[in-house]
Amino acid sequence: MSRYLALVPAAGSGSRFGGPSPILFKQRLISSFLARFPDWIPMEGKVTYYDPYRDYTKFRIPEMAKHFGYAYQKEVRVAFKPRSRVSTNLEPLFLSVGPMNDYADLISI
Numbered sequence: 001m002s003r004y005l006a007l008v009p010a011a012g013s014g015s016r017f018g019g020p021s022p023i024l025f026k027q028r029l030i031s032s033f034l035a036r037f038p039d040w041i042p043m044e045g046k047v048t049y050y051d052p053y054r055d056y057t058k059f060r061i062p063e064m065a066k067h068f069g070y071a072y073q074k075e076v077r078v079a080f081k082p083r084s085r086v087s088t089n090l091e092p093l094f095l096s097v098g099p100m101n102d103y104a105d106l107i108s109i
Contacts, residue, residue: 021103022076028097029078036095040080047075 030042048059049071059065063079100106 024103025097026078029095029098031091033080033097033098036093037080039083041083042078042080044078045076047073047077 026044030044034040034042042059043063045064048061048065050058050065051068055068063081064077066075087089
C-alpha cells in the first residue's frame with residue numbers, strides 16, 4: 001500500500017498550483033517525508049495514462065498510472081512505497097516543505 005500526498009486548492013477557488021521551481025518543491029517534499037519515514041521508497045514523475053480494457057502493458061508502476069479518461073490533467077505525481085508491509089493504519093500526514101513562495105506561485109484562472 002502506498003501513501004499519496006496531493007496539493008489541492010480550495011474547492012471552487014478557480015486556482016491551480018504552478019510556479020518557477022517544481023523541482024525545489026519535489027526535493028523538499030521528498031526530503032521531509034523521508035526524514036520521518038526513511039525506509040520508504042519515493043517515486044516521482046509524470047503519470048502514465050492507460051486504457052484499462054486494452055493497455056495493461058503501458059505501465060509497470062501502478063502508483064504512477066491512471067485511467068486514460070484523466071489524461072487531460074497532465075498530472076505529475078510524488079508517491080511513497082514502503083519497503084515492507086505496513087502493519088498499522090495509515091493516518092493523515094502533515095509535512096513541512098517551507099514557504100511556498102520559494103517554489104510556487106498561486107495562479108487564479
